[in-house]
Amino acid sequence: MQKHTKPQNFQSFDSIIANWPDNTAEHQRARLLQAMRLCAGITTLEATRYLDVIDPRARVVELRKEGYRIITSWVCQPSECGRLHNVGLYTLAANATDIGMGAKTKPMRESGSSQLVLALWH
Template sequence: MTKEKATSPEKKAALEMIRTEFKGNASSSQRARLLEALSRYSVTTFEAMRYLDVYHCPARILQLRKQGYKIATHWQTVETESGDKHRVGLYVLEGQP
C-alpha cells in the first residue's frame, strides 16, 4: 500500500471537464465518465467522487469489468482534508474488450 500524492491541478481540470462532457446521474453516465477518465489516467476512488461525480466507484468498476474491460486495483492510503487516512482503490485501465 502506498501513500497517494495530491491530484495535480492539470488532472483535476481534465477530470472536471470530463464530468461536464458526460452529464447525468445514471449508472451509464457514471460509467462513461469513469471510462473516459481511465483512458487518460489512473483514478482513485476519491478522485472519482470529487471530480467525476461517481459516488460508488467500486460498483461502476465492477460493471465495466463485466463489460469486458480489464481494470486493475492498487491500494493506496490517502489523507483527507481533515487529516484522516483512508485506504482507497487506485484503478488502472489495462485492456479493453
C-alpha cells in the same frame, strides 16, 4: 502499497463531467473510463470528490462485467478531514488503455490474469 500522485490538472475532471453530464450509471461509468485514461488511474476518493460518482466500486464492477480489464491496487490518500485512508486505485490494464470508449477487451477469465474474480449473485 504504492503512493498515488493526484492529478495536477483538475480542469480535466471538469472536462470529463462536461462530456458526460448526466448522473446515470452509464455516464458515471464513462466518466470513470475517461479518468482512468487521462489520469492513468483514479482512486475511489477522487471519483467521488471530483467526478460525482457516489459508489465507484459498483461502477467498476459493472465495467468489468462489460469486459474492461481494470486493475485495483491500494494507495494511501487523505480524506476531507485530513486522515489517511487506504483506498482503491483503479487503472485500465495495459492493453486496454488505447481502446475507444465503446470498445472492450476480453473478459478477465479469458485473459489469463491472476486477479481474483468473485462471483456476484443477483
